[in-house]
Amino acid sequence: MEQSLRVFITVAKTRHFSRAAEELHMTQPAVSQQIRSLENRYHTRLLERNNKSVQLTPAGEILLREGLEILNQYARMERLIQDLTHSASGPLSIGASYTFGEYVLPRILSSFCTRYEQIDPKVTIHNTKRIGEGVVRREMDIGIVEGELSHPQLEMKPVADDELVLVVPSNHPLAEQKEVKASELRGERWILREPGSGTREAADRLFRGAELTPDTILEFGSTQVIKESVETGLGIAVLSSWSIRKELLLGTLCSLRVQDVPMRRHFYTLTRATSFRTKAMDLFLAFLRQELRRRTLPSC
Incomplete structure (x- = not known):
């Protein structure tokens, strides 16, 4: 069963029998036999085949999702033993x-x-x-x-612990201040991480706590890109203190706290x-x- 699952998952990921056979160091007929064995076991088709590739059936989607978890459990069991x-x-x-x-x-x-x-x-x-x-x-x-x-x-x-801070370019009008009022941030363009990230969650808490509604928000999926964008003057950001240590030492970015709005996590x-x-x-x-x-x- 374990071997058949490994073969099926490889076929499902590569979407091709011959590529799966090559990756598994098996013959293509041996791969096909393992898939047929699974389909006979569950009395349903798992893959739709054509000349160019294979597609998962609804049953195949279930087996791929659950099969990955089963193989992870096998690996954990072996390590525990x-x-x-x-x-x-x-x-x-x-x-x-x-x-x-x-x-x-x-x-x-x-x-x-x-x-x-x-x-x-x-x-x-x-x-x-x-x-x-x-x-x-x-x-x-x-x-x-x-x-x-x-x-x-x-x-x-x-x-x-992690402290989040307001990050601005070194030539920003607020750069010389250690602490700013939320009212001083109105009209700024904000560069933030995407929803679902912990850093974005902290920024949203800042906006709620300061009763601040940004006019413009740019969303980037990379902290490094956000830092570089702030350095160019594109906008300001909320980032972890851990992530800007190098830039603070180089003097390309400045960090500020927002008065009466602590940002720790x-x-x-x-x-x-x-x-x-x-x-x-x-x-x-x-x-x-x-x-x-x-x-x-x-x-x-």
Whole structure:
């Protein structure tokens, strides 16, 4: 069953029998036999075939979604059993939202991999919502996000503080101030992350708390692009202090606080609430907390 699922998922992803056979190092007739075996098992067609490619039937869509989760469970089961008799080793799938994944995680992972050479981390960076979904579906062992999520299958724990600040170019009229009133921001063009990200959620809270309605909002899916856009004078932004350390040192950006509107949040770890944890997961979570205690928020 496991082998048939792997074959089916490869065909479903490549949309082609010959490409799947090549990727799996199998003959095309052997691939076709595995698919027929599954279709006979479930008494329904899983794929619609034509000369150029294959398409999933509704039953095939279900098998692809659920089959991916089953294979992830197989992999976790094997790692848990190996943990009983071996030292921590093998793959560790980490999902991180953009701010943490791009500006905090790399240094921590570098130290972790030096200490635990037998553990092989794989990192996926996406917005908070997508990371939560990945942990629920067992595509990721651990998630680290900056936005709160509520899901019965997720265990969420704070691991570090994060302060968000107003970011302006160094030649902006407000750049010399450490703190501004919300009324001084009226008429500004805002450059923000997309809905679903933790940073966008913080910006929306700022607008509600300051009773501020932006005239113009530009949405970008990358913190780096937002920083570069602010540097050119395109607009102002709300970003994590962790993400602008280099620009503050270079003097290309300035950070300000908004009077009477605190913007602090937590970074959280996500794990499945009902799953056993591998040794690699426990080691990484302990190491992460230790390293974050040693690191302080950058000075604004």
